[in-house]
Amino acid sequence: MNPGLVLLLVCLLSSIASSAKILASIFSPSYSHQIVFRPLWRELADRGHHITLLTTDPMRDVSRKNIKEIDLSGSYEVMESFGNSDILSKKRSEGTPKVILEMEILDVLAKVADWQLGVPEVRNLIRNRSEYFDVLIVEALNPIHMAFAERFNVPFIGVSPQEAPIRIYTVLGNYVHPVIFPEPYLPFSPPLNLKQRLASVAFNTITWYYQYHWRYPQETAIARKHFGNIRELQQIEREMSFLFINVNPTLQQTRPVGMNTIYLGGGMHIGEVKPLPEELQDYLDSSGNQGVIYFSLGSNVKSSRLTGNLLDVIVSTFSALPYKILWKFESSLQDLPKNVKIIKWAPQRDLLADSRIKLFITQCGLQSLEEGIFNEVPMVGMPFMWDQPGNAKTLEKKGLGLTVDIMNLTKDSFTKTIMEVISNPIYKKNVVELSKLMKDVEKTGLERAVWWTEYCIRTKGAKHFRSGVGGVPSYQMYLLDVMLIVVIACIITTLILVMSVVLCYRICFRRGRSLKLKRS
Template sequence: MIYFYNLLLLILCYLSEINSARILGIIPTPSISHQIVYRPIWKELSQRGHKVTVLTTDPINDSSLKNLTEIDLSFSYDLYNNKHNFSDKIDKLAGKPLEMVNAIITMNADICDEQLKHPKVKRLINDPNEHFDVILVEILQPCMFAFAHRFKAASIGVVSMDAQSAAYDSVVNPTHPILNPDFMLPLAGKLSFFERVFSVVISNVMRVYEFLFIIPINDKVIRENFGDDYPSCKDFIQYLDMLFVNVHPILSGIRPNVPAVVNIGAGLHIQSPKSLPEDLKSFLDNAPSDVIYFSLGSNVKSKDIIPSTRQIITETFAELPYTILWKFEADSLPNQPKNVKIMKWLPQQDVLRHPKIKLFITQAGHQSIEEAIFSHVPMVVMPFFADQEGNAKRIVLKDIAVKVDHKELTKESFKSSILEVMENKKYRENVKKLAELLQDEPMTGLEKAVWWTEHVIRHKGAKHYRSAAIEMPFYEYFLLDVIGFLLLVLFIVIYVSVKMSKLVFKVIFKLCGGEKPKFKRH
């Protein structure tokens, strides 16, 4: 009997090994908001028996996950914060989308180059015995798609927010510039005429910019680190098997998706409730009033906003009849009001769940918005860069937030916005209804991400969901040849009709005696 059980155990282990796959995850962006979205995916895939290797700037470091290997790229934060000083550029380049994109692309390419030169990453690239069945790559970093070519593996593009138009283009997903403006543009809802013009022009300028600048700078990084014989990253991206987008259509806007696009939002990164640190719990429990939570996220730091804006914020807080909990990254806050408590770091999801929190003042990052919605907390949004302006406009249209402009902030406007949300019940009622809608789904985002990843593994890719439009030249896709042909036919018909009319007129003229018809003048 013992022999039988041992044999059965060996058979089960063997079958498990057969059904497991080797998965490579690459999330190179040095920002915790980008990393936390994928952690549940790595955990679930590894717990299902797959061997998962992840290149990440923020390792989980969980020894219980035996099938998960992490390559620590946390040194990238030094490049982000010091070499490129991106936090400072956020304020300087506000309202300049193309310059902001240029700064992001240049920085990302430099970071990618340094990450590929990391000893453990180079060992991975050069190991002739290494292989992977599928690679999940953050699509914001095109240079990293060279790993798909290196390992001849199926590839899935992933993005922690909405995808840029170029990403949707890679799987030939419809990208209507009026109905679905690029997520980097400060547009949402029904656009005015000039907003429509702006969206159409900038969307196409960004496509040209990608071809002339983004692709070449990433190709240079690829050939320096993988070899001169490597194809362009554009070729890798165009052969994506799938694209996982961490948005929910109710939040991001309804758009038609090809089967290769899988929406894995909303709330993928939301964790189970945990107890707050004792000092923080005591502060919130004993607060003499309702509490407003203020955080500008991980990329925009409160300590770096310009002094005049920070002064307006502190003066406004001092006049409010509420307690303020402020994520402030420095040791002290100049002119700190008595009703304000600062902390360098906070467990945001659990802070938002506390019953005393009645308002969240946020930069409108995608993950922060989802955390507030799932905690039923309305918002005052203060966007700074990238997708934040568009995110802010979308949730204002949902009546769960009020937007303020940090560049034109006044004490009066800031205070009235805060009081509007705090005192008007509609915002809290609407955010609760929205949370219920987002959660009324047949599958969670995590379940969809894992199921479709394993689908790609089982079938060695997902070319069966590949749109036929990928193989079309642009003139066929945009019907230019058909339109040209129809215009030519129309021209010929009109030309022949005119000629025939003249001929008929001449015949009638001759039959009438050759005299031109005379008309009496009145």
């Protein structure tokens, strides 16, 4: 037989033997959450694996035949039917506390997950008894889709497009502490002062109670509606094999983690720079040497839903600036200043790569922050909710720019902030230095994600990496029961000593008194 043909057959058989069936679900109706992991799906497919992907933003890449996408784009319409944009944009800009809004969004997301699992193609997948998979990759922020792990009896990898909440770190048995590592949704950056420490502990206590006594029961009920009589979701969640987190320790706080927690380094979704559309290129060209300011509130917060006061401050500030402004805005805007151009969508990564972008005004979503850093653009943060306030604190702490408070924004303060970041070279210098640090890695995030995914498949869940700490209650973790016993023991010992001294004193006093009486 032809040796070349034999070699080809061996390679082909080897490829078939090593290929796996992967079920992947990125549940969040958010483009920024979806694009982070697209390179992973493509690379796994290129390595011969077969992927069934549940996504709200299908890639529709016909060149990769071994990626089957289940289209959940209707999730956006479901979100809007429950007032998603008003919650994230209008209510927040009106001053509604973000904690209340975040609880509202969690309720909306649970309803979205309920709708997703009822989509005919998803329902058929759940009911198909001949279907099987080797591993599940699932977004960890919401546990409902983790029920697929029990349905197909497979190990699963949790993925997070941003810093993970304490709840997820706890599941993996990683070290957690509300003061040293505050919840990423809090606008705190360690070291915390006394007021912040109290707030962080209170927030953790309240969210823990809310999660375990409200969210888990509600989410488990939704999962059982579609998957039948499965275990409670918090039990399934504890069996997570790996956690992939899209953060970089040079930007976020470094923390001790176990072998099953993999940092992807951030920026995994940032690919090669592509040419800009002609309209955008012409606009940048028309700015000359002065450059352009780019303003975007991301894919979730809608500029068109901002309240009149905040919107008026932004428009009046832009009209007075000596720069051209490129504003991602979802609809038309009356009385648009002459130096402002509105676009409904922008190729943000490619746009920020152009040297004529002098400033990026951002809501401080993690992916936007990463793109600003990778492209070495100073930033002004305008955070709204979720992890954005915390990211904004990091932005300032690292000297990459400044932030503004949407609750107290004025034309004067906004103008001063913008001009300070553009004119002061220290911000450009800092962002260039941090960009170099973030890119200087032993392995890319994509390489790490692929290797550990295949390792999880090879080892059938890498159970030897699981920590026994994951199921330990907080009172045991922080030695509260031990300290209570020690305190009680100390109190009892002290009481015994005091009582002994009193008793000795009384005995001695009585003897002395008896001797006096006898002598008299």
